[in-house]
Amino acid sequence: MTTNNSALAGIRVIDMSRVFAAPVGAQILGDLGADVIKIERPGVGDDGRGYGFSWVKGKDGIETRHSSFFTVSNRNKRSMTLNHSKPEGQEILRKLVETADVLIENYKVGDLKRFGLDYESLRQINPRLIYCSVTGYGQTGPMAARPGYDGLFQATGGMMAVTGIPEGEPGAGPLKAGPSLVDFITGHNTALAVLGALMYRSRTGEGQYIDIALLDTSVAMVSHIMQDYLISGSAPPRLGNGGNGGGPADLIHCKDGIVYLTAGTDEHWRRLTVLMKQPELFEDPRFDSNLKRGKHNRAELMDIINAWSRQWTVADIQAALDEVGIPAARYNELAEVWEEPQVKHRELRATTPHAYAESGSVDLIASPLAQMSKSPATIRSAPPMLGEHTREILNELGYDDARVAELQELKVL
Template identity: 65%
Template structure:
């Protein structure tokens, strides 16, 4: 094992803000790329003002380091630059000249006004991989519209298959809690960039990548959308029910909630034995997966009546002993009490320049045997401006001071 990371030596210029784009940049940074984040002077990434919570400084004062911003900006360096000014545009061109990747999520056509679009920067750096992340893509009748996660959960079909089933109290579509389209889009953009980097090894050329939240929102509906494409019939909302074999649902115990997935006939048989209800296995209402799906409400009610006689921990142990997949339902504070979550070290605490330290979610890419994970806290606004301009652009302290005085950085 070495100390090198998978993308060590790759330079990324990150002109994104909020979530999908920054998440893409963070993935590349987690893999070892040198990511330079460009932020507006005095304002920074819009995501710094999103969410409910922010870090406190050593005096207990609220800072601009919001929890929302912290989730997608580790392993980056921050440079402030005013892109609306010619001097700022020239700084970006110079940084792009020795970058491998540029990521941006400006509205379609915005960067072209500044000469910072792909065709312009391609003249400066033919090997540049340029990734644009927008709501609706670079072409089409809606391309110029702004877009955010919730819009695409509604438009792309995800909301149509999420929520309480028809006929039940509160029936209707629901938005997923996390901004899943943003996160999924960030992952897809990172994958496309990795593919382009690999192709560049043989072609010697960069390329342009157009990634849209709309496209990703339709794709992430996945097997449910494919079911519709095959059958022509839209599958119903299942609430907490599983999409495959069953019964699969939240089950109430005397002191908590668990989730079970009896995904095969054998799982269903051993569950019937544990319930001391072998008759249910051959019951014509439940003797096949399709029937258990059709009659799921009736079946889950039977299981709940039985499970209420168990404590959650005892039932989980019993289910584990018969090989039936099950898990405890956790509120957020309970997630990190889970012994497997603790074993996998799914949160990390690192030094932070304002708060002293910050605890963050760990990267799911941490277990690459030849690429050790390194964590650096998300930067404060412009934390690395002087460093980057001096080291990469060979600018003097006087030149940097002049740029700061005139509002360029």
């Protein structure tokens, strides 16, 4: 339940989005205390319920349909099934809009206008409504009608161009990042835009329309590397696991594992040469600038460092690097992440009660906003079952149980 110290207590969000990017945005608002009502297709639900490789196992033979994609992006929401193509479903949505502050949707451009559920129509009902559309390419332009998924935008926006094994090395070429990063960051941009619109409304009383595009995010997230190109006119090379700033920065191999090392300043580099008992490398003309260490002679330098690091265990080299103040971190497989002392200290594994799970709970990933001192993000409920809160929400809107039964018979719910 939302508490008074939740940042968005009293804010109601209608979440008409599916799969990942926009649901992440709505979830962030839910983490901050908003009442998020997720609208799903009767009998089918969010397409994201079928995405991913793992599903939460239900108790007593219940099929939760909580895939990894759905589970990671739909906590702190109430699920309501609704067929908005039917007049009765449109009527319910309009009643909801009367009570709402925000509506988030990610249908194809113009799709909801067919049902009178576009921004221009709904603002007549609620002028204070903040209406956010999330699409692949935006609401206008030559590609606006195209569907889009994360990998397409990693390819189009430049992310793949700067990710992958360097030219001249075995397997050279562009690579997609493992997680759906464009989707994930687009979700954060969605929440950020909504928060900005809420602040604007608090001053002016006016709602507004927000057009969020995965394409825009995909270009922006290339960040300093794209800015390097805009400044120089030259595309920086793919560096594999190499750092983007100072050097040496890369994976180094030890007797029993791998460590990521970033000796990113001249002083860090000097300390590393002392620790390696090769202080002459500090003034070696091959390595006497960040540009030489991080770009021109990077491979040669990393061969030297790896010849040294292979004599150490991960624990010993980490301790030695920590002692002299050189940034470094152990490489972790996914299972090892949760054994990291600092990960445990920050309580990033958030075990949450789940009434329909076989184990009675589900492990979620804590919000990075959980450490706010006055209004922290919280996990108050596990992702919902399909239509779990339909009756509850309709009762709040004034529909009695008899009318709910009629709507179910009409296949509106």
